[in-house]
Amino acid sequence: MxxxxxxxxxxxxxxxxxxxxxxxxxxxxxxxxxxxxxxxxxxxxxxxxxxxxxxxxxxxxxxxxxxxxxxxxxxxxxxxxxxxxxxxxxxxxxxxxxxxxxxxxxxxxxxxxxxxxxxxxxxxxxGAATGQGYITALNQMCCGLTEKPVLVIGAGPVGRSAAGLVAKLGGLVSVYDIDVTASRALVDELRKQGQPAKVETDLDYALSRHQVIVDASPAEAVIPPRHITERTIIAAPGVPLGVPPEQRGKHSARILHDPLQIxxxxxxxxxx
Ligand code: 2YH
CATH class of the missing domain: 3.40.50.12150 (Rossmann fold)
Incomplete structure (x- = not known):
C-alpha cells in the first residue's frame, strides 16, 4: 500500500x-x-x-x-x-x-x-471511495462505459472498487495485477456477481488491446509510451502516476490523476 x-x-x-x-x-x-x-x-x-x-x-x-x-x-x-x-x-x-x-x-x-x-x-x-470516484469521473470522460473494454491495473482496494463499478456501469473489465492470485480473486468475485471479467497475465499484450485504462497500481511508469495514443483515456488513482513524465503533458487532457482530491x-x- x-x-x-x-x-x-x-x-x-x-x-x-x-x-x-x-x-x-x-x-x-x-x-x-x-x-x-x-x-x-x-x-x-x-x-x-x-x-x-x-x-x-x-x-x-x-x-x-x-x-x-x-x-x-x-x-x-x-x-x-x-x-x-x-x-x-x-x-x-x-x-x-x-x-x-x-x-x-x-x-x-x-x-x-x-x-x-x-x-x-x-x-x-x-480505497473504496477513490475507486468509486475515479470510475464516476472516467464514465464521464468516456461518455459512458457500456460495452467498452476497460483494463484495471492493480487488484488492491482501489482497483477492486474501480473494477466493481466499471462492471456495474456495463464496461468489459480485464484485470492485471503483478500477483496473479489477486487478479484471479477479483475476477472470480465479479463473475460470481454475474459480471463478465477477464484475468490478464501479460501487461504489454493487455495494454496493446485497451484504450481505457485504470491505473490503480503503485508502480511507476507501468504504462509504456508506446501504449499511449490520442485515443487512450487513463484514470490513475495510483500514486505515483504510472504514465512516464515525458508523456504526461502531451496527453494530460485524457489523464485523470490526483493524490487525494477525488x-x-x-x-x-x-x-x-
Ligand atoms: O497514506 C496513508 C496510507 N497509505 C493510507 C492508505 C489508505 N488508502 N496514510 C496517511 C497517514 C497520515 C498520517 N497518519 C497523518 O499525518 O495523520
Whole structure:
C-alpha cells in the first residue's frame, strides 16, 4: 500500500481552483459534482448544509505526514464544509473533535484512511471511495462505459472498487495485477456477481488491446509510451502516476490523476 509523501500533497490546497477547472474540462463535472454522483447524493441538498468536519492527525506507525491533514482539510473546506484540524492527535484528537461539535471525522494511519459520521455511524474507506470516484469521473470522460473494454491495473482496494463499478456501469473489465492470485480473486468475485471479467497475465499484450485504462497500481511508469495514443483515456488513482513524465503533458487532457482530491471528496459525500 502506498504511503503518501509530503511532496505528493504539498501543492494540493493552493491548486484546488485550477484542479477543478481541469477536472471540469476533462469530465464536464466539478469535484463536488463527481463526488456527489459517485456517492449517489443530491448535490442541492448537500450544498445547503454547512456540516462541521474534524480532521485528526494520527501518530501511530510511521507517524505524521507533513501537510497531510492540511491537504484533507483544504479539500473539505473547498467543498464548502466547516472544517478544522484538531490540535491534538490520536485519541485526544477524537475527544477534541467531539467537544468541538464535529459531525464527521477524517483520520488515517499507515493502513487505513476513513471518514466516520459520529451521528449516523456511516463510515467510508479511502480505497473504496477513490475507486468509486475515479470510475464516476472516467464514465464521464468516456461518455459512458457500456460495452467498452476497460483494463484495471492493480487488484488492491482501489482497483477492486474501480473494477466493481466499471462492471456495474456495463464496461468489459480485464484485470492485471503483478500477483496473479489477486487478479484471479477479483475476477472470480465479479463473475460470481454475474459480471463478465477477464484475468490478464501479460501487461504489454493487455495494454496493446485497451484504450481505457485504470491505473490503480503503485508502480511507476507501468504504462509504456508506446501504449499511449490520442485515443487512450487513463484514470490513475495510483500514486505515483504510472504514465512516464515525458508523456504526461502531451496527453494530460485524457489523464485523470490526483493524490487525494477525488478520494477525499467521495469519502465525505458517502458519509453525509
Ligand atoms: O497514506 C496513508 C496510507 N497509505 C493510507 C492508505 C489508505 N488508502 N496514510 C496517511 C497517514 C497520515 C498520517 N497518519 C497523518 O499525518 O495523520
Amino acid at each position: 502506498t504511503r503518501l509523501k509530503a511532496d505528493d500533497i504539498s501543492k494540493v490546497v493552493a491548486g484546488l481552483t485550477q484542479y477543478d477547472v481541469e477536472l471540469i474540462s476533462k469530465t464536464g463535472c466539478s469535484l463536488k459534482a463527481i463526488a456527489a454522483r459517485a456517492a449517489q447524493r443530491d448535490l442541492d441538498h448537500i450544498s445547503a448544509s454547512r456540516l462541521k468536519i474534524a480532521v485528526i492527525p494520527v501518530t501511530s506507525g510511521q507517524g505524521i505526514i507533513g501537510g497531510f491533514t492540511a491537504a484533507v482539510a483544504g479539500i473539505l473546506d473547498y467543498l464548502g464544509f466547516d472544517t478544522f484540524i484538531t490540535q491534538n492527535s490520536d485519541v485526544a484528537g477524537i475527544a477534541e473533535a467531539i467537544h468541538g461539535g464535529a459531525e464527521v471525522v477524517f483520520a488515517a494511519d499507515d493502513h487505513k484512511f476513513i471518514a466516520f459520521n459520529l451521528r449516523t455511524g456511516a463510515i467510508a474507506d479511502n 478520494g477525499v471528496a467521495t469519502m465525505c459525500f458517502l458519509v453525509i
